[in-house]
Amino acid sequence: MRVSISLSKSSPSSSRWLNRQSRDPYVRLRSANPQTGNITSPVYRSRSSFKLLSLSKTHPSILNPSTTRSVVDLGAAPGGWCQVASNLLKKGRGKVWAVDILGMEPIPGVEFIKGDFLSEEVRDSLKARVQESQLGQQRVEDGAGEVGFRGIDTVLSDMMAPMTGIRIRDIGISLQLCTAATIFARDVLRKAKGGEEVRKEGGKKVYPGGNLVMKFFAHPDLDEFRKLELDPWFGKVVVEKPKESRSESSEAYWVCLGFKGDPDDLR
Numbered sequence: 628m629r630v631s632i633s634l635s636k637s638s639p640s641s642s643r644w645l646n647r648q649s650r651d652p653y654v655r656l657r658s659a660n661p662q663t664g665n666i667t668s669p670v671y672r673s674r675s676s677f678k679l680l681s682l683s684k685t686h687p688s689i690l691n692p693s694t695t696r697s698v699v700d701l702g703a704a705p706g707g708w709c710q711v712a713s714n715l716l717k718k719g720r721g722k723v724w725a726v727d728i729l730g731m732e733p734i735p736g737v738e739f740i741k742g743d744f745l746s747e748e749v750r751d752s753l754k755a756r757v758q759e760s761q762l763g764q765q766r767v768e769d770g771a772g773e774v775g776f777r778g779i780d781t782v783l784s785d786m787m788a789p790m791t792g793i794r795i796r797d798i799g800i801s802l803q804l805c806t807a808a809t810i811f812a813r814d815v816l817r818k819a820k821g822g823e824e825v826r827k828e829g830g831k832k833v834y835p836g837g838n839l840v841m842k843f844f845a846h847p848d849l850d851e852f853r854k855l856e857l858d859p860w861f862g863k864v865v866v867e868k869p870k871e872s873r874s875e876s877s878e879a880y881w882v883c884l885g886f887k888g889d890p891d892d893l894r
């Protein structure tokens with residue numbers, strides 16, 4: 628049996644989607660030459676890029692060209708967030724490690740692993756690569772000697788599996804992905820050193836320690852997750868719904884600033 632997909636006889640839902648895409652300013656902006664405004668090949672690979680640009684404008688410490696040197700991007704394909712991160716860090720000496728179940732075209736300065744982040748093997752491989760690369764770099768900079776793992780400056784997670792429309796299931800998947808990303812982030816993020824103070828830069832507070840930016844879907848179970856698993860571990864946790872995120876979507880982002888480490892060790 629041959630199955631054909633036709634855009635000419637579109638179903639009501641695909642017409643709605645096409646209609647929405649044609650009216651979406653961020654879909655158009657994605658393809659506009661920043662100098663001329665003419666539509667060319669896409670500047671960013673995804674509409675999501677504008678969400679990260681917006682989040683980093685509000686919270687500059689998550690991708691700061693002079694202080695951020697290492698970024699991990701979870702659920703990275705097709706690569707919009709990686710583009711934003713590697714562009715912002717270009718002036719410094721930043722490096723990005725990215726993971727996705729789907730493949731991704733290469734981006735300079737980004738090391739990509741194709742795999743399911745829910746698999747322990749994939750998480751271990753990512754962690755090993757990050758640690759090895761960072762230690763290698765420090766050995767060169769410090770002229771060998773005893774060097775430790777400095778820790779990652781920012782972990783980003785825009786991971787989301789395709790929505791099933793069954794709310795309880797979609798929330799369950801979101802919780803599962805957030806749990807995996809949080810456990811990983813706790814393992815690799817740079818920890819604030821004892822005595823390091825919150826400082827101000829450009830009128831904004833900068834919390835010592837690494838940062839985690841993570842997509843979630845609004846639900847009381849996820850509020851509970853934040854209270855138990857994020858708030859005690861970071862200097863500050865805020866919920867952001869960038870204007871580029873569609874209002875009909877219940878997605879939002881936790882911006883977790885200043886990783887403090889295990890609250891039990893701090894008591």
Ligand SMILES: C[S@@+](CC[C@H](N)C(=O)[O-])C[C@H]1O[C@@H](n2cnc3c(N)ncnc32)[C@H](O)[C@@H]1O
Pocket residue numbers: 672673675676701702703704705706707708709726727728729742743744745785786787788
């Ligand atoms: C919203 S898209 C990310 C878009 C990306 N931030 C960008 O700007 O191009 C969500 C991504 O999460 C990925 N994803 C979902 N579950 C995953 C998993 N278990 N492991 C790895 N990637 C996963 C999907 O394959 C998808 O590419």
